[in-house]
Amino acid sequence: MSTPFRCGFVAIVGRPNVGKSTLANALIGSKISIVSRKAQTTRHRINGVLTRDHEQFVFVDTPGFQTRHGGAMNRMMNRVVTQALADVDVVLHVVEAGKWSEGDAQLLPLLPKGNKTILVISKVDSLKDKNAMFAFVSKLTAQFPYSAVVPVSAVKSVQLDTLLDEIATRLPEGEPMFEADALTDRPVRFIAAELIREKIFRLVGDELPYGCTVVIEQWEEEGRSVKVAACIVIERESHRPILLGAGGMHMKRIATEARQDIEKLLDKPVFLEIYIKVRKGWSDREAALRDLGYE
Numbered sequence: 001m002s003t004p005f006r007c008g009f010v011a012i013v014g015r016p017n018v019g020k021s022t023l024a025n026a027l028i029g030s031k032i033s034i035v036s037r038k039a040q041t042t043r044h045r046i047n048g049v050l051t052r053d054h055e056q057f058v059f060v061d062t063p064g065f066q067t068r069h070g071g072a073m074n075r076m077m078n079r080v081v082t083q084a085l086a087d088v089d090v091v092l093h094v095v096e097a098g099k100w101s102e103g104d105a106q107l108l109p110l111l112p113k114g115n116k117t118i119l120v121i122s123k124v125d126s127l128k129d130k131n132a133m134f135a136f137v138s139k140l141t142a143q144f145p146y147s148a149v150v151p152v153s154a155v156k157s158v159q160l161d162t163l164l165d166e167i168a169t170r171l172p173e174g175e176p177m178f179e180a181d182a183l184t185d186r187p188v189r190f191i192a193a194e195l196i197r198e199k200i201f202r203l204v205g206d207e208l209p210y211g212c213t214v215v216i217e218q219w220e221e222e223g224r225s226v227k228v229a230a231c232i233v234i235e236r237e238s239h240r241p242i243l244l245g246a247g248g249m250h251m252k253r254i255a256t257e258a259r260q261d262i263e264k265l266l267d268k269p270v271f272l273e274i275y276i277k278v279r280k281g282w283s284d285r286e287a288a289l290r291d292l293g294y295e
């Protein structure tokens with residue numbers, strides 16, 4: 001009897017900086033390429049697709065989990081996260097080796113119980129005391145009924161196939177949803193906004209206490225090039241100088257690096273204009289959040 005094909009959705013969740021993106025990239029194993037999907041089968045935002053002989057793994061994004069702010073933002077985000085996780089087939093809860101914190105614990109009430117949730121211990125290559133691993137895992141499995149535990153290193157490619165095999169057994173039987181070479185179907189505008197956000201985060205993330213949102217306001221193909229206007233929405237006027245830096249140095253760097261990445265993505269010249277807008281109190285207004293694409 002031939003092995004049935006399996007195909008399903010996988011979400012990677014965890015507090016910031018535990019290595020989720022690095023893990024996703026290591027599992028999917030290639031750069032983003034833009035493809036169209038075979039059929040409109042999901043309302044998830046696809047992050048990447050990996051196809052093996054007998055399985056197709058569709059990695060989806062879950063909206064950021066918020067703990068820092070109270071109010072509408074938190075409630076809405078948590079609702080969205082819980083719903084998104086209920087809809088996928090497998091959830092990878094990524095926790096950094098030896099570093100359990102309040103941020104990790106806050107995610108526990110949102111994780112689905114049962115066979116779905118796998119505990120992934122990340123960055124095991126950076127763990128100094130390997131013997132501490134057993135106690136660490138025991139502590140975590142006592143707090144939540146994970147259905148499997150897989151320690152990995154995305155950077156050193158340790159146990160990535162084991163993790164894929166664990167995921168595979170939990171995927172439902174079904175035909176592939178995407179062409180075999182499909183990597184992502186995220187719209188390019190969204191990726192462009194993410195690239196800008198990533199630059200901001202790298203450069204001034206620590207100094208921007210409420211973060212920011214990037215909205216692509218204009219996208220015009222002009223012959224061989226593309227003209228893009230992006231707006232960075234910040235919480236307070238006082239955050240503007242942080243983002244600008246001395247003599248606009250930060251903004252220049254953000255714009256240059258983001259432009260280079262977007263050019264690589266599109267493989268054509270890009271004219272990128274970025275400006276800053278202050279949206280006072282936006283993080284606590286559901287209407288404003290919807291406007292900005294959170295719903």
Ligand SMILES: Nc1nc2c(ncn2[C@@H]2O[C@H](COP(=O)(O)OP(=O)(O)OP(=O)(O)O)[C@@H](O)[C@H]2O)c(=O)[nH]1
Pocket residue numbers: 014015016017018019020021022023122123124125126152153154155156
């Ligand atoms: N040593 C080591 N470092 C890693 C590994 N995976 C990720 N990192 C590092 O951990 C940091 C955070 O990794 P990301 O993949 O950006 O983490 P993330 O969870 O996606 O972060 P957010 O986008 O903030 O939620 C980066 O500096 C990575 O280089 C790993 O397997 N080993």
